Amino acid sequence: MSQSILFADGVLEASVHVGVARVTLGQTGADGKPLACGQLAIPVAQLPAFVRSLQSLLQQFEAKRQQAQQAQQQEPTGQPAADAFRFSG
Numbered sequence: 200m201s202q203s204i205l206f207a208d209g210v211l212e213a214s215v216h217v218g219v220a221r222v223t224l225g226q227t228g229a230d231g232k233p234l235a236c237g238q239l240a241i242p243v244a245q246l247p248a249f250v251r252s253l254q255s256l257l258q259q260f261e262a263k264r265q266q267a268q269q270a271q272q273q274e275p276t277g278q279p280a281a282d283a284f285r286f287s288g
Contacts, residue, residue, distance in 0.1 A: 205237045218243050 207224035220241045225233040
């Protein structure tokens, strides 16, 4: 199965219809206004697990960011902190 990459920096709207949650994703256009860039469709039965995965990703990211800040305060190296990591949920 092919994989598409979609950049979004916000949610424009969300709805549930016939057991499917539809989330319209947006990105800020050149004029600063939000533009729809895709739609995420998730079966409502899978929505809680999907949201828990995103919450876990956010918690892991926050923990890594905090660790990087503490390490930078203890031993500044002049190197930027790594802001990427892999999540499996």
